[in-house]
Amino acid sequence: MSKVQKSTLYYPDRAPVRLQLEVDLQSSPEDVWKALLDYPSWPKWFPNVKSCFETTPLPKVADNNPSYPLGSTRRIDIGGVVFDEEIIAYDDGSSLNDKERQPKVWAFSVYETSQPILNCAVERVVLEPLYKENDESGTTVVGTRVRYAGGMDVVWYLPFLKPILKRNMNQAWKQGLERLDQYISMQQNK
Template sequence: MPKLTVHPPEWIDSAPAVAESSVAIDAPPAAVWARIADHESWPEWFTDLKKVERVGTGVGVGSGRKVGIALITIDEEFTAWTENEHFAFAVTKTPVPVLTALVESVRIEETEAGCTVTYRQGVAGRTGFGWLAKRIAAQLQGQTGDALQNLKRLVEA
């Protein structure tokens, strides 16, 4: 599987293609964090994912997970982790040969009514495939928007 460049979450601001989705959730940040930090349960709300499993015994920066999407599996490494506020990860290996980087960041910000969850993704493609990176980012934005709505329903139930 091709290896991708691991960037910090701030790289998303300058990524060639960016996807961003947000949702207001009527629940405290800790309740949302409990759901999103439970990696194995992601397919319950991020329905495009078929399976998520942690790699190793640790949590936080440097830990990893394997994610099954359709017929492929990708490897991810966490690059940021602040409980109840933020985590980010970079895809380290994927069978998609046109990608050179894919970084994702999830922020939870407390509001008067609960919190806002913002999910951002930065995508870079190999030379000549920038157009495809933009299409991938657009697809990710739609999938993530749907996933955040599902997360909202689950957490608020």
């Protein structure tokens, strides 16, 4: 495995290669959050993901769902390239009064990869509730706005990878989030 420099939650805002994507889903923020953190389900909805699993034993919380403390790690195999990642931000909004209406933030930094292609890579996902106004009851949550930001720096001898990575990552996340919405709907209809 090749070492990759870890960085912060804000690296995607200043990285040499920056990706930003915003997708509205019909699924609730709680359902999207739960599905994103169900690592073994990723191959079912995210393009080219062969496997995804936590590599840090995780404590269980309510409903036997895992809790993802800062510093916990996962391994993801995307098209045969393996990435080891560390959780650098995790806020499910539970510290606030109205959990359903609070943004949820999840970010990870790559710290090793099976191919020496990256100097640094951080991805950040923010989930925000989408509202519909009702005359009688105020507002209702009707979906989720997913804001994805990724930042990376490729090794100096592979500059041609920058536009390819940017295009492929944007396509993968857009397609993956659309498939995620379908996956959640199918799981609920079982």
